[in-house]
Amino acid sequence: MxxxxxxxxxxxxxxxxxxxxxxxxxxxxxxxxxxxxxxxxxxxxxxxxxxxxxxxxxxxxxxxxxxxxxxxxxxxxxxxxxxxxxxxxxxxxxxxxxxxxxxxxxxxxxxxxxxxxxxxxxxxxxxxxxxxxxxxxxxxxxxxxxxxxxxxxxxxxxxxxxxxxxxxxxxxxxxxxxxxxxxxxxxxxxxxxxxxxxxxxxxxxxxxxxxxxxxxxxxxxxxxxxxxxxxxxxxxxxxxxxxxxxxxxxxxxxxYFEISKHAVQMAELLLSAFKAKGIALKYESPTNQIFPILPEDKIKTLNEKYSFYTWEDAGDGNKVVRICTSWSTREEDIKAFIADL
Amino acid sequence: MxxxxxxxxxxxxxxxxxxxxxxxxxxxxxxxxxxxxxxxxxxxxxxxxxxxxxxxxxxxxxxxxxxxxxxxxxxxxxxxxxxxxxxxxxxxxxxxxxxxxxxxxxxxxxxxxxxxxxxxxxxxxxxxxxxxxxxxxxxxxxxxxxxxxxxxxxxxxxxxxxxxxxxxxxxxxxxxxxxxxxxxxxxxxxxxxxxxxxxxxxxxxxxxxxxxxxxxxxxxxxxxxxxxxxxxxxxxxxxxxxxxxxxxxxxxxxxYFEISKHAVQMAELLLSAFKAKGIALKYESPTNQIFPILPEDKIKTLNEKYSFYTWEDAGDGNKVVRICTSWSTREEDIKAFIADL
Amino acid sequence: MxxxxxxxxxxxxxxxxxxxxxxxxxxxxxxxxxxxxxxxxxxxxxxxxxxxxxxxxxxxxxxxxxxxxxxxxxxxxxxxxxxxxxxxxxxxxxxxxxxxxxxxxxxxxxxxxxxxxxxxxxxxxxxxxxxxxxxxxxxxxxxxxxxxxxxxxxxxxxxxxxxxxxxxxxxxxxxxxxxxxxxxxxxxxxxxxxxxxxxxxxxxxxxxxxxxxxxxxxxxxxxxxxxxxxxxxxxxxxxxxxxxxxxxxxxxxxxYFEISKHAVQMAELLLSAFKAKGIALKYESPTNQIFPILPEDKIKTLNEKYSFYTWEDAGDGNKVVRICTSWSTREEDIKAFIADL
Amino acid sequence: MxxxxxxxxxxxxxxxxxxxxxxxxxxxxxxxxxxxxxxxxxxxxxxxxxxxxxxxxxxxxxxxxxxxxxxxxxxxxxxxxxxxxxxxxxxxxxxxxxxxxxxxxxxxxxxxxxxxxxxxxxxxxxxxxxxxxxxxxxxxxxxxxxxxxxxxxxxxxxxxxxxxxxxxxxxxxxxxxxxxxxxxxxxxxxxxxxxxxxxxxxxxxxxxxxxxxxxxxxxxxxxxxxxxxxxxxxxxxxxxxxxxxxxxxxxxxxxYFEISKHAVQMAELLLSAFKAKGIALKYESPTNQIFPILPEDKIKTLNEKYSFYTWEDAGDGNKVVRICTSWSTREEDIKAFIADL
Structure with missing residues (x-):
């Protein structure tokens, strides 16, 4: 996981x-x-x-x-x-x-x-x-x-x-x-x-x-x-x-700032991927937490390999989820996630 | 110190x-x-x-x-x-x-x-x-x-x-x-x-x-x-x-018990030394805190090399002090203290 | 007043x-x-x-x-x-x-x-x-x-x-x-x-x-x-x-119940009067507090003789007010109020 | 009572x-x-x-x-x-x-x-x-x-x-x-x-x-x-x-002061009586609470007609009690109490 x-x-x-x-x-x-x-x-x-x-x-x-x-x-x-x-x-x-x-x-x-x-x-x-x-x-x-x-x-x-x-x-x-x-x-x-x-x-x-x-x-x-x-x-x-x-x-x-920067860069990679795929975001976050709106079945599939919070309901079988990066997030994990998206 | x-x-x-x-x-x-x-x-x-x-x-x-x-x-x-x-x-x-x-x-x-x-x-x-x-x-x-x-x-x-x-x-x-x-x-x-x-x-x-x-x-x-x-x-x-x-x-x-034992052994060394020197103890402690009654000038001298708490007044120019050992107390420090006593 | x-x-x-x-x-x-x-x-x-x-x-x-x-x-x-x-x-x-x-x-x-x-x-x-x-x-x-x-x-x-x-x-x-x-x-x-x-x-x-x-x-x-x-x-x-x-x-x-009843009867008199005059009520209260929606100038005029709370804004120059009767309300005061309405 | x-x-x-x-x-x-x-x-x-x-x-x-x-x-x-x-x-x-x-x-x-x-x-x-x-x-x-x-x-x-x-x-x-x-x-x-x-x-x-x-x-x-x-x-x-x-x-x-004065005067009557009888007082109170020390059997007898608090033990079968006068204390009650003492 x-x-x-x-x-x-x-x-x-x-x-x-x-x-x-x-x-x-x-x-x-x-x-x-x-x-x-x-x-x-x-x-x-x-x-x-x-x-x-x-x-x-x-x-x-x-x-x-x-x-x-x-x-x-x-x-x-x-x-x-x-x-x-x-x-x-x-x-x-x-x-x-x-x-x-x-x-x-x-x-x-x-x-x-x-x-x-x-x-x-x-x-x-x-x-x-x-x-x-x-x-x-x-x-x-x-x-x-x-x-x-x-x-x-x-x-x-x-x-x-x-x-x-x-x-x-x-x-x-x-x-x-x-x-x-x-x-x-x-x-x-x-x-x-x-x-x-x-x-x-x-x-x-x-x-x-x-x-x-x-x-x-x-x-x-x-x-x-x-x-x-x-x-x-x-x-x-x-x-x-x-x-x-x-x-x-x-x-x-x-x-403190260097490791923070790493987290934000990882989040930006995700953001680009979501935008490229036309996935809407609930909040306009420029920091290390991002809130894409995903269909429930997609969430289920992703949850087999990746853990993240389901934040709130978005209607029509969709949910807002929160993906959180950090000072310790590995770029390879981000890339794997994007690939699996 | x-x-x-x-x-x-x-x-x-x-x-x-x-x-x-x-x-x-x-x-x-x-x-x-x-x-x-x-x-x-x-x-x-x-x-x-x-x-x-x-x-x-x-x-x-x-x-x-x-x-x-x-x-x-x-x-x-x-x-x-x-x-x-x-x-x-x-x-x-x-x-x-x-x-x-x-x-x-x-x-x-x-x-x-x-x-x-x-x-x-x-x-x-x-x-x-x-x-x-x-x-x-x-x-x-x-x-x-x-x-x-x-x-x-x-x-x-x-x-x-x-x-x-x-x-x-x-x-x-x-x-x-x-x-x-x-x-x-x-x-x-x-x-x-x-x-x-x-x-x-x-x-x-x-x-x-x-x-x-x-x-x-x-x-x-x-x-x-x-x-x-x-x-x-x-x-x-x-x-x-x-x-x-x-x-x-x-x-x-x-x-947990091994390191506790070390502390108590160090305290026992001190206890023996105090007793040998006829120094009274305020509390009958069999654990890692001991409370000898010492004259104020002796405390002053000891405090040049050793830090410990002055606990309460004992009258006649004496004070109860607390000496605390721990899992990390070094036997050589105890011996030095006893020597300086 | x-x-x-x-x-x-x-x-x-x-x-x-x-x-x-x-x-x-x-x-x-x-x-x-x-x-x-x-x-x-x-x-x-x-x-x-x-x-x-x-x-x-x-x-x-x-x-x-x-x-x-x-x-x-x-x-x-x-x-x-x-x-x-x-x-x-x-x-x-x-x-x-x-x-x-x-x-x-x-x-x-x-x-x-x-x-x-x-x-x-x-x-x-x-x-x-x-x-x-x-x-x-x-x-x-x-x-x-x-x-x-x-x-x-x-x-x-x-x-x-x-x-x-x-x-x-x-x-x-x-x-x-x-x-x-x-x-x-x-x-x-x-x-x-x-x-x-x-x-x-x-x-x-x-x-x-x-x-x-x-x-x-x-x-x-x-x-x-x-x-x-x-x-x-x-x-x-x-x-x-x-x-x-x-x-x-x-x-x-x-x-306790007799004096309560008096208060509610007084409130009912007011309710009838408000309804007769086509004045809307904010809450459907069958008790001793009633909440008519009145124009601000009407409130101002009434406040010269009667005190009551302005409860909340109702838009378009109207306000919800609260009229409270009690065990001690006098029928003549209610009648005067209705007349002045 | x-x-x-x-x-x-x-x-x-x-x-x-x-x-x-x-x-x-x-x-x-x-x-x-x-x-x-x-x-x-x-x-x-x-x-x-x-x-x-x-x-x-x-x-x-x-x-x-x-x-x-x-x-x-x-x-x-x-x-x-x-x-x-x-x-x-x-x-x-x-x-x-x-x-x-x-x-x-x-x-x-x-x-x-x-x-x-x-x-x-x-x-x-x-x-x-x-x-x-x-x-x-x-x-x-x-x-x-x-x-x-x-x-x-x-x-x-x-x-x-x-x-x-x-x-x-x-x-x-x-x-x-x-x-x-x-x-x-x-x-x-x-x-x-x-x-x-x-x-x-x-x-x-x-x-x-x-x-x-x-x-x-x-x-x-x-x-x-x-x-x-x-x-x-x-x-x-x-x-x-x-x-x-x-x-x-x-x-x-x-x-406020007149009725307070009455209470203190009533207390003074009691005080004089206690002193006359050689009954000791626990506290030197010049106000409306007095604290005589009485034998327990005397307290028992008095309690048949008068209620007051037993305050604390005084040893030797005696207790400190509290007698409280107030703005409403009747002089006849004080006199009766003194007589029964």
Missing amino acids: IRFDNDYTEGAHPLILEALMKTNTEQLPGYGMDDYCKIAADHIKRHCDNENIDVHFMVGGTQANTTIISSILRPHQAVIAADSGHIAVHETGAIESTGHKVLELPNTQGKISAEQIESYVQNHWDDPTHEHIPQPKLVYISQPTESGTLYSKQEIKAIHDVCQARNLYFMIDGARLGYGMVSKTNDVSLNDLTNLCDVFYIGGTKVGAMFGEAIVISHETIKEDFRYIMKQRGGMLAKGRFLGLQFKVLFEEDL | IRFDNDYTEGAHPLILEALMKTNTEQLPGYGMDDYCKIAADHIKRHCDNENIDVHFMVGGTQANTTIISSILRPHQAVIAADSGHIAVHETGAIESTGHKVLELPNTQGKISAEQIESYVQNHWDDPTHEHIPQPKLVYISQPTESGTLYSKQEIKAIHDVCQARNLYFMIDGARLGYGMVSKTNDVSLNDLTNLCDVFYIGGTKVGAMFGEAIVISHETIKEDFRYIMKQRGGMLAKGRFLGLQFKVLFEEDL | IRFDNDYTEGAHPLILEALMKTNTEQLPGYGMDDYCKIAADHIKRHCDNENIDVHFMVGGTQANTTIISSILRPHQAVIAADSGHIAVHETGAIESTGHKVLELPNTQGKISAEQIESYVQNHWDDPTHEHIPQPKLVYISQPTESGTLYSKQEIKAIHDVCQARNLYFMIDGARLGYGMVSKTNDVSLNDLTNLCDVFYIGGTKVGAMFGEAIVISHETIKEDFRYIMKQRGGMLAKGRFLGLQFKVLFEEDL | IRFDNDYTEGAHPLILEALMKTNTEQLPGYGMDDYCKIAADHIKRHCDNENIDVHFMVGGTQANTTIISSILRPHQAVIAADSGHIAVHETGAIESTGHKVLELPNTQGKISAEQIESYVQNHWDDPTHEHIPQPKLVYISQPTESGTLYSKQEIKAIHDVCQARNLYFMIDGARLGYGMVSKTNDVSLNDLTNLCDVFYIGGTKVGAMFGEAIVISHETIKEDFRYIMKQRGGMLAKGRFLGLQFKVLFEEDL
Whole structure:
């Protein structure tokens, strides 16, 4: 079985394993106070071209989301997200478990717009009974989105502006950020993110690490006491060195971006093949997830050799499926798949 | 600096790293549904000599504690623990963050007794206003305790009996379980644990793994939907293979116990040295943590070469310190320390 | 200003105040342990024709909803409600504040159907990643709904059947239950409610009491320890006598239903007038809330003498408004309003 | 049975009932937006001699405590209280249910001192692992305490100063504030409270009201969005008029203080009698709760005619009991009790 289910089917990039081997016998302090965490944070600051950020490392995305969101909101406040956003649909109500409602706006190609947010917030404050409704206080988007699409710099800037005007916080879930950063259509830099949102994270789990997300905080209020909340939520890894070390390997030079680029190139091969065969795509994704619409019998045949998710029904005996490439996808597997298509 | 701060100063056992390298390019399903998790669970069932248990893997102890406890208790129910218990003192209020009070009983050598629990529960139900007080419903102990001491089988059986009589759940935090299992004074087997408590975990983080705790559930009610709650609490590792693989290595034969034994032997060397020098010990620990009482100036001198925790004041210019050995402690470091003592 | 804003614009029914005066100097135990609470519960059991229920009194609806829902659900479980349900839209995220997601289904005339619930639950269990999604475990409906409409006995029975088949709990918010019970179209008795759902409440606040909701529990599991959770959520009134006394007055004979009937008769007068004038109604409400569609200038004129809520936009310069009658509505005010229409 | 169990055994002060009767048919907006709430708030501001405070009305003390505390604290922060404090012992873990640990300091005569708080906070920040421990951020005291004792102005000022120096919030639970204010030994004015703490409440439930606590907020941060959180916690009474009206009656002149004075005078009669008979008192209470130490057989005899709480064991066949007077205690009952003593 060749797996295109997701971008975490294989272990970790060999350079990461090599670094683990090399440093294994070093005695280091725990809980992220070791030098590798510090060095990794410095590399990320350099890539962000911004010294005035805090960098923390956590194991996974749900952990990162609940820690960030619960650290920001007061009890009556809520987070705005696309109805397709990861926190809205795929974290077993983790955000609600911290006491906060996810206010779901209808997505377009996985995205929400500054206009939608502005309108929602305006309606909240216009309602004479707004004290009976959760107060929108934070905007959550994913870059790339769960549909593989990308926000342009202009779109992110527009959301940033609404947040400034409306006194909202703005966070970006970058679980697949690498695959977005290297996409041909991307015009958003890491530095832009540090300026345009209050907190975001750089996903490692799906981009070559064993595990790990690097949280980047720009907003002074969110920086305060963040480590307490990481600990409380079970998100402070005892052997934090393994987080620091992995991000050191990914960011001391450009490994993170190089391996992301490979995944996107593999996706582009698939895209070309689908287009050549006249197969429609549900989402206009320029990243590592692609969503062709295939007949059910074709899916069945392909599933004999290849695994991937059936995403949603498309009517007339067709389904949208998701094919996911990654840093570890082999070109020969892509070619075999295209041949079998 | 030679570190005796804790048992997670070094990386992971070399056989674990080797297994990671070997299996790195295998494509596997995520979230603990891979074969390594299954195999590791089977090994643990075999070591427990009990087929009728569920085994789940989580990254860390605070995660494990909050997931287990919040999965068991209804909103008005509380967990009984020693006032020195990890959930009472060192998890940033993680249990309270899930809505439940930790009912702290005074410890003796890190332990609480069946009598204390019985008495507390009796008082609760005798109080005519007991509905105004959190209801005790779960007992939490650590084996070994945070003071390095061990519960005997008789003590655990007595707590089990109170729990049965009083309709309480019983959980055991085994973050350092290996170091307890191999202690000369231990008479509690893994099989005993599956029979005498409802849920416990086998710590990996502090016993040679990169990270990871293996949760063993005997009670049918706790088994139900456990994975939902793991996911909600951010505790379901995407690349769950890394958890399965590590516990496979530790438990396919007896590695877990062998490396634990090494740590305890190193601790025994220290113990003998302390006793030979007439240095008093705060706790009667037969495991890998020892708590000598040392004069402050002696601590200062030792700290130039060795790091360890100052645990509490002992009066008259003395302090209790904690020296922690581990699977990775080198005998030469122990000897050097003894010499410098 | 004549107020049709809601059904709690005036104080309490005179017989309630009279009873308060008469019993004021009696010395009674607190927290609902007084005889009036017991007597009131007995009256309610008699009206329900069911001895096997527990009755508790709480001050308000949001309190009742959070207490009931949080007492039922485990952390990963969620409550299904109409997207127009009170818990979904008008309680400042109170349910989420207890850790649980509200799963909103699109309403039809304020209602959801057994088919919608069945389909949602089926989809949940069909999804191979359902552990990543909150588990539906409880169904919440309001009778009458927030749109004034009523579920028929057949509809409630159908939901009950789905809940039985799918192992779901079923609760009914009866904040305005009286106005539903006496509606001409109603075919659901209190006894039916005790058999068809697991817990419901009989609203007092909106039906002539100063405050208070009588919670009726049929399901054995929900009965257990309910008072602990009432206390924890701040919902156990110290002078519980005031709750018992009010419900005693309302239910020792038929006062609750008589005053409800008055409100519905007043609403029927308005309905006839709207129909006579060809004014369309947004919802087919046979209870005490009616929702005519009026031109904005007409609303403006009426608002000079009468207060009521503007509910939603209806296009073309029209708005849906809500006119609410109550136990205390004066017929002369209704007639004046009709004349001014 | 003559009840000295507590200060809420009877209904409400007759003037309150009279006011309810008089205003019953007025049509008023809900949720505390009516004129009576405004007028009552103005009276309280006048009594506090401070225009720069916000006043909100809630039904009960547990509600008030959870609303205030959860509105102030971030997830990792905790509240310091006496181990005898109401939130520590008698609210079914309501504070923990909002996610926050109660840090219990040992009480002396029901009180904690500025020195204890300073020392606790110093220890927190001195601990190198303080991120693993809940952060103290709020101090909670009761005035009078649960033991009937009073903090002097100097003691409150000292706590205020520690809070200022240590960046802590300071709240005072005044469930029985009236009985403290009129005590002969009291030197703390309402105005002092508005200056020395950030938020306190004036208890109505135990001082002649049917129910209700008036929350007085001085700190600007706590003022923000307070009503949202009241609503979320089920603490915004639909017919808020009943809260406003009661506090209007109590504070438009000096009724609150006059009826408090009566209760304290009754307690003083008892105190004199106990002292005359050489009966020891457990706590030096100058307010409406007194705690004599009585032999068990004497308690048994008294309980045939009088109800009161057995508070704790005093050894040698003696028990501490609590006798509670109130605004409604009849002098003849006190005299009968003394005679029967």
